[in-house]
Amino acid sequence: MSFADASLTALRVFREVAQRGTLTAAAVALGYTQSAVSRQIASLERAAGTRLLERRHDGVLLTPAGQLVLRRAATVLDQVDATARELAGLPDEHGTVRLGWFASAGAWLVPRALAELHRTHPAITVTTREGSTPALVRALRAETIDLALLAAAPPFRPPDSETPALHLQTLVERSLCVAVPEAHPLARGEFIDVADLHGQRWIAGPTSGEDRLMGVWPGLDERPEIAHTARDWLAKLRLIAAGCGITTVPAGLTGALPSGVRILPVRGGPREQRRLLLARLPKPPAEPVARLAAALRAVAIESDRRSMTG
CATH class of the missing domain: 3.40.190.10 (Periplasmic binding protein-like II)
Structure with missing residues (x-):
């Protein structure tokens, strides 16, 4: 069995496991049993001829081969989904951006930035999800979101140790x-x-x-x-x-x-300094992603200015 024989189902399951961090969480999200998820991962590892996941007591960690498969799987699955949309006669979603955010950002930054983006670029659609920093970082790596708002505290270490390193932009830094x-x-x-x-x-x-x-x-x-x-x-x-x-x-x-x-x-x-970070994969962003990033930065800077002068 070669990797060319890997099924789309196995690739989807693998991406979900990489995003969720555990086989159990992926099974719940997909509506599968944990044993079914394990079988799909095992079939994918047989096709790859190597281990893709390192099982640990606190979840799973991608091996170097697993990181390679995840990058390729995200591209393949996105193309398959786009083809399915075209066949179904649905509009192309090239103008859709997927944003992840930590809890407090949803109370002030996200709504204002989305309102501003809708005013200036109404054709861009944004979908969002809330999550913890580890969950959002996994989602970025799995390419199920395009941008993530993260909160960082000293000593301001990178949010994960995988390579290539995420592209991080500090929007504002203020005292707690x-x-x-x-x-x-x-x-x-x-x-x-x-x-x-x-x-x-x-x-x-x-x-x-x-x-x-x-x-x-x-x-x-x-x-x-x-x-x-x-x-x-x-x-x-x-x-x-x-x-x-x-x-x-x-x-x-x-x-x-x-x-x-x-x-x-x-x-x-x-x-007690805190940073508001905007994270993405280290590749040139699509135009809609860049537009949303610019709106988030502008609103963050303006809000920071008002809080300092108000």
Whole structure:
């Protein structure tokens, strides 16, 4: 059996496993059993004559051969899908861009950038998905998204170790802030002293799976009191407005605040810088992708300017 005999089904399953990071997650996404996914991967590895995946306790890692197959599979599957659309008489989707974004970007940056792109280039269609950084990076590698908005913290390492390295563009870099209820004692000034963050009740993100404890000021020399855990930003901000706790936020979220919430910088202690990154594969982007990237950058810079002068 040669690789020319590999089935399209096996290639689709392989791309899904590469994107999801585990055979179990790929099986759920595809509606297959895990054993069916394993059989498809095994058939593809037999056709390739080498291992494509390294099975580990926390998921799978692509071998060099697997990375090569993933790049070629993405091209083949895209061409097959485009042919199927043409045969079905559907319009060509060359003007469609697939964007992935981390949670807080969806609360301010993504909607504004899409509105601006629709105003200037209404023929471009954008589809989006929310995800964690590891999930979005896998989706970029699998070429199931074209661009990804990522959040980065010091020491600002690359989001993965695969080659070729992703093309990363820093849209803005600002200090981490804290969101507090307007009636909270911390909201009386124009900044918060880091020492005053001790003993506060925090609203944090989930700690399971790929997510770290998000929402608590880094480096506090105490065990924080987590009053509420929420992934959704609207829920977090509403909890803050109700006086239920405080949380860390990117400065760009200022324009998306509900009434009853203030965002303030923190003074004292090490500076907690955060970067907003736009990531893509290291190849010349198609025109619609470049247009969306430009809209995201323009909105990010303008929002950053307003948060600094407002």
